[in-house]
Amino acid sequence: MLSIQGINVYYGAIHALKDVTIHVEQGEVVSIIGSNGAGKSTLLRTISGLLRPRTGTIGYKGADLVHTAPHDILKMGISQSPEGRRIFTNMTLYENLQLGAYTRKDGEIAADMDKVMDRFPRLRERLKQSAGTLSGGEQQMLAIGRALMSRPQLLLLDEPSLGLAPNLVMEIFKIVEEINRDGTTVLLVEQNANRALEIANRAYVLETGTIVLSDTGKNLLSNPKVKEAYLGG
Numbered sequence: 001m002l003s004i005q006g007i008n009v010y011y012g013a014i015h016a017l018k019d020v021t022i023h024v025e026q027g028e029v030v031s032i033i034g035s036n037g038a039g040k041s042t043l044l045r046t047i048s049g050l051l052r053p054r055t056g057t058i059g060y061k062g063a064d065l066v067h068t069a070p071h072d073i074l075k076m077g078i079s080q081s082p083e084g085r086r087i088f089t090n091m092t093l094y095e096n097l098q099l100g101a102y103t104r105k106d107g108e109i110a111a112d113m114d115k116v117m118d119r120f121p122r123l124r125e126r127l128k129q130s131a132g133t134l135s136g137g138e139q140q141m142l143a144i145g146r147a148l149m150s151r152p153q154l155l156l157l158d159e160p161s162l163g164l165a166p167n168l169v170m171e172i173f174k175i176v177e178e179i180n181r182d183g184t185t186v187l188l189v190e191q192n193a194n195r196a197l198e199i200a201n202r203a204y205v206l207e208t209g210t211i212v213l214s215d216t217g218k219n220l221l222s223n224p225k226v227k228e229a230y231l232g233g
């Protein structure tokens with residue numbers, strides 16, 4: 001579905017991604033784990049077309065994403081829930097969700113909004129409330145819900161568990177599994193390595209811009225190097 005080959009991404013002189021090669025097959029949950037500053041967000045922003053690799057290729061269902069505009073990448077079925085949620089706090093939940101569907105012209109937006117509410121019942125009760133009144137966990141649900149409103153085939157999730165209490169972290173990961181089970185392919189980046197590896201079919205370890213390990217989620221959970229560096233020994 002997604003094939004990234006040898007991409008190099010820079011911020012001026014900073015070489016943020018170095019020869020990164022990864023692939024995602026339809027139906028998978030693929031996780032990228034890595035510490036703060038490893039390049040996880042850079043990778044997702046590059047797939048979304050917000051950053052451009054200096055070299056390397058990004059293929060998605062046979063199309064070249066490196067030369068595709070971000071709104072066209074969204075139309076092609078790739079949607080991102082960004083790090084830090086980036087919801088519009090002065091707008092209502094309803095308006096935030098509507099924005100997620102801005103590239104669509106079909107007549108099923110209202111029905112999809114209903115599906116998102118079913119997925120996140122906490123949001124239904126608060127539809128007319130301004131998004132700034134939500135708790136951190138609810139804002140994360142809104143960010144994921146907004147990403148789902150474009151009907152993605154590939155959902156990119158940037159640290160959905162960041163800053164959430166443990167019970168909410170469990171809930172968010174459970175919802176990610178459900179979204180995947182219902183047919184959406186997921187590429188997840190996380191510092192919370194434990195849960196990210198548990199739900200992943202396959203995963204990669206990113207260290208200072210370089211992929212240093214790749215295996216099934218299960219094998220990485222028991223990999224001594226991963227245990228020592230990312231799972232607290």
Ligand SMILES: Nc1ncnc2c1ncn2[C@@H]1O[C@H](COP(=O)(O)OP(=O)(O)O)[C@@H](O)[C@H]1O
Pocket residue numbers: 011014016034035036037038039040041042043
């Ligand atoms: N807008 C930016 N300008 C300059 N450097 C940046 C910018 N964003 C990220 N970086 C640098 O790129 C590297 C990767 O950052 P990032 O992708 O945000 O990592 P992660 O998401 O894994 O924490 C870091 O060294 C970071 O300081």
Ligand SMILES: [Mg+2]
Pocket residue numbers: 040041042083158159
């Ligand atoms: Mg990040």
